[in-house]
Amino acid sequence: MKYHELNIETKKDKKRVGRGIGSGYGKTAGRGTKGQNARTGGGVRPGFEGGQNPLMKRLPKVRGFRSKARKNVETLHTDQLNTFRAKSTVTKQQLKEARLISSIDSKVKLLKRGELTKDLTLEIDSASASAAAAVEAAGGKIKEKA
Numbered sequence: 001m002k003y004h005e006l007n008i009e010t011k012k013d014k015k016r017v018g019r020g021i022g023s024g025y026g027k028t029a030g031r032g033t034k035g036q037n038a039r040t041g042g043g044v045r046p047g048f049e050g051g052q053n054p055l056m057k058r059l060p061k062v063r064g065f066r067s068k069a070r071k072n073v074e075t076l077h078t079d080q081l082n083t084f085r086a087k088s089t090v091t092k093q094q095l096k097e098a099r100l101i102s103s104i105d106s107k108v109k110l111l112k113r114g115e116l117t118k119d120l121t122l123e124i125d126s127a128s129a130s131a132a133a134a135v136e137a138a139g140g141k142i143k144e145k146a
Contacts, residue, residue: 072106076124078134079114086118110135110142 017029031038047054080100084090092104101108110127112134119139127135127142135142 072103073125074101074103074106074108076100076108076110077113078110078116078131081120081122082115082117084118084120086120089121089123091123116140 015025015030016023017025018027020026028038036042036044044050047056049055076095081090083098084094092101092108095101095108096104107125110122110124110131112128112130116134116138120135121140122135122142123145124142125145127144132142
């Protein structure tokens with residue numbers, strides 16, 4: 001980079017309003033004349049539309065019910081399991097430590113994606129038929145905790 005190619009941004013001073021006629025921002029200080037916005041503390045709150053029903057009140061509200069007992073289901077793919085040692089048992093705790101799932105409290109479902117090269121024993125909640133076949137083809141097995 002050359003000296004003349006430097007892009008130096010100068011610091012802009014704060015606009016000083018109400019400091020006399022010569023400043024260009026004297027008398028009304030850039031607020032125009034009279035009205036709600038010219039007054040001290042004037043103006044309307046965010047979202048106010050002059051008495052018209054505001055947008056947030058016009059939009060439909062979120063309805064429905066979500067059970068607190070609802071369990072979150074996380075997906076796990078067969079190609080992600082290649083990080084574990086062969087002939088080992090993989091639990092939810094090990095999946096969490098490997099950052100493949102976010103919580104051991106959520107249900108884990110195994111889906112087929114890519115190749116599984118290691119024979120593993122999986123302790124998970126469920127698996128798709130193709131994923132279960134891929135695990136068995138690699139020499140492993142699935143212990144479902146459903």
